[in-house]
Amino acid sequence: MRARPTWAALAASLSLIAVTSAPTSAxxxxxVAPPEFVSLTDVDPSILLDIRYVTPHNFTGKPVDGYQTPTCILTRPAAEAVQRAQQQFVAQGYSLKIYDCYRPQRAVDSFVAWANDLSDRQMEAEFYPRVDKTRLFADGYIAEQSGHSRGSTVDLTLVSLPPRAEQAYVPGQPLVDCAAPVSERFPDNSLDMGTGYDCFDTLSHTLDPRVQGDQLKNRLLLKDGLEKQGLQNYENEWWHFTYKPEPFPDTYFDFPVDPASLVSPR
Structure with a gap:
């Protein structure tokens, strides 16, 4: 004859059923972005986009976490400042081209993880051939927070109008030093600024004295035009500008780079 279960056994069985049948959290x-954020393309569709972190053509060698679409998202005051600068540059025969805008905190975290992985040197030959990867934090190339995550910082350059067709990057293709002569490095269709974008090198400092001639002229053209509209240059990166005053000077956002992150129609 089968023994009847004890009350203790019944209680344990019921407890197990309750645990296993409990709904999992979704x-x-x-x-999502606060309503102060907009897509730059909605503000000015004439501005060219080359959002590098949604592609593998960046210093990590792969698309970056948080970049879901090749979209430039900025706070509205920053976007409108870029629009005003674009109008002035177009009158001179140039267009702005954007490499990066708002950057989610998760992307910054992925940069930190990449920098700590000293075995990953896949893109060294192009982006940091003269900087040992162990120095990226100490030399200020990688940090745990970025002004981009506050939404008013943009990385950009100038392109002559009409823009030339730009060669697509093919993963695995031979890499060329980002500070090589413009005829040798990756064929970006922008003006020659002396280095490529995201070049971890002191030659990227906006006013590095070794940069002269047309390269310096092009940097100053970009810098002066943007600063007239309230976008201040970061002296160590000729491509990096921040609108002042920032609407969110102390907030680091983490919504994805995607038009769906913008809660209101723009």
């Missing part, structure tokens, strides 16, 4: 929704 995945947390992605954060």
């Amino acid at each position: 995945a947390q929704p992605e954060p």
